[in-house]
Amino acid sequence: MGNDDQQPIEPQRARAAAEAAVRRLQQQGHVAYFAGGCVRDQIMGAQPVDYDIATDAPPDVVRGLFKPAHLVGQAFGVVRVRVDGVWLEVATFRLEWGYADGRRPDHVEFTDAEHDAQRRDFTINGLFYDPVADRVIDYVDGQRDIERRVIRAIGVPGERFAEDYLRMLRAARFAARLNFEIDPATAEAIKVNASKLGQISRERIGAELQLMFEREGRAHAARWIDELHLDAPSLNGQSVDxxxxxxxxxxxxxxxxxxxxxxxxxxxxxxxxxxxxxxxxxxxxxxxxxxxxxxxxxxxxxxxxxxxxxxxxxxxxxxxxxxxxxxxxxxxxxxxxxxxxxxxxxxxxxxxxxxxxxxxxxxxxxxxxxxxxxxxxPTPLITGDDLVAAGLSPGPMFKQILDHVYDAQLTGSVDTFDQAMQLAKALAER
Incomplete structure (x- = not known):
């Protein structure tokens, strides 16, 4: 999400734009909801600034309802639209299957909200919210897991991770950021599949680690990474606990x-x-x-x-x-x-x-x-030009002389140009 002038978006403005987009889709007879992390954060009492919208409207229909609109993920039905100066991503509900490379699906098919929820990573991220009707749509028991403060994979954990092994690191990140526990079956599946993280590009692993370590909760993230045996494949080294x-x-x-x-x-x-x-x-x-x-x-x-x-x-x-x-x-x-x-x-x-x-x-x-x-x-009292003007020949000693004089300036033993030059000449004569 962004806005026209690239300035940070106020939560109220982001919410208003996202709600307007949902309302426009619904007025045209389509199902449309907020989806994913923004719903989770809202339930937990935070004010999201990033909103994802999911709908049953096909991409061509979305492009016809919003101007300007740009298709940014044709295979996945993702359209970037602008509403009231705020850019949003609108995705068509979809099914995915056949992850031969452990990241991208071999097949994508548009579907309904319930099946779209089933393809997502964790129950806390599989929620929808209808801002017009003011109701949460929960097909995966995500609200219960938020109440229990648990990260749990949707469906069979091993299958979810085989779709994208980076999800194993994401589990650690969400657990650290939200101070949640990880469901035992989900944690065990991560440990079993930890070595397969090496199949993921280094750019994606690095980006995920940076998200964890440049904010609060990084020590918790490190604990989870070690406990889940993700440290060795993340760092190309030995596991250390x-x-x-x-x-x-x-x-x-x-x-x-x-x-x-x-x-x-x-x-x-x-x-x-x-x-x-x-x-x-x-x-x-x-x-x-x-x-x-x-x-x-x-x-x-x-x-x-x-x-x-x-x-x-x-x-x-x-x-x-x-x-x-x-x-x-x-x-x-x-x-x-x-x-x-x-x-x-x-x-x-x-x-x-x-x-x-x-x-x-x-x-x-x-x-x-x-x-x-x-x-x-402080600004140095003398420079190399001053040494040349005093008749000294440039050479390797210049840096040593200037460093010595500057140290004397820092300690206060010289504090005028004349004193600095006198010291420099004495050093040059040694």
Whole structure:
């Protein structure tokens, strides 16, 4: 769902547009309902902003009733329509069968609402709602499962997953996001079929993991992924069953690379809790960061920025743990980094692994507040052009000289152009 100016849609506006679309279809004699997640969220008391509409009207009829309208899934009867400036997807009720590739159906046939519900993944997503009559249409006992807070596959779980093995990860995501349990028969079918997740494209697996780990509930997601044996096929590695302590402690506002870094620590750091900062640094240094980042980049189709963010956070974290041993310039350089928020969030999370250690978090907070007040990234007092103008010959030493002078500026030992140039010349003569 989107709108003409690409701005976020208010829930009330989204609801009004979706209801208007349903009403128009019904006025022409067709069955039309809200379908899927928007119905689930509404029953649970949330205000959806994404609405899917399902109808018995064939795609050509839908295109005739709405202008503009674009067929976006011809084989599946999906039409994208615009109502009151809001874009919606309207899908014709359908049956699907014959999933030879474990994702796409070999055959699609238009049908009625009851049979359409039976093809969906989980009972909580198989609900319809008629906004005109104000009634829920439930062919799969989805309302009961919402009340019981259970994720349950529709029909025979193994058959549902064979239609699209990504549904196994979706079960973990919904359980984590909604804080639901997974029905035992559904969970067992996932464990039996877990290795078949490898048949799914890496792009789809990566997108599903990102949905889980860039929002609240990611520690629950990690627990479900491990418990359901989905970690090995998701990450192209070995199965590991460890409590996600670091991921649990990570601030909810932390970004996706930070969450992945916390998960790496939980999965690959020595499970014995370190006693102090030195032991923690030693344990972090033993993680094979570069190899893991490379493997996860391929397994989850991470962007270069995401891979670099994950890798740099893990490689820099030991320095963060040894904060008390850093000088002012080193601290300011860390704080001036673009990923400082990620690093500080990850530091606070990883310190939960040694709760009785010797890191002074109150002192860290005081230090960073004081340094931020001073300014951590002032404009350099001198540049390479200034060195050339002073008669120095460009070369590899320039960077070392400029770095040394800038460190002196950060510590406050030089604070004027003349002082900076005097130091630079002295360094050049060494």
């Amino acid at each position: 460890r409590e996600p302590i670091c991921l649990t402690a990570l601030d909810e506002a932390a970004d996706y690379p930070a969450a992945l870094a916390a998960w790496v620590i939980d999965r690959h750091m020595d499970p014995h809790r370190p006693a102090d900062r030195v032991a923690l640094v030693d344990a972090l240094d033993r993680i094979k960061v570069v190899q893991i980042a490379r493997r996860w980049r391929g397994a989850l189709m991470l962007s270069n920025d995401q891979r670099d963010g994950l890798q740099e956070a893990l490689l820099t974290l030991p320095r963060m743990v040894m904060w008390a041993d850093l000088n002012t310039a080193q601290r300011k350089r860390l704080m001036a980094r673009e990923d400082w928020a990620r690093l500080s969030a990850l530091l606070k999370a990883v310190l939960t692994l040694c709760p009785h250690g010797d890191f002074d978090m109150a002192g860290f907070d005081r230090d960073t507040a004081a340094l931020a007040a001073e300014g951590v990234a």
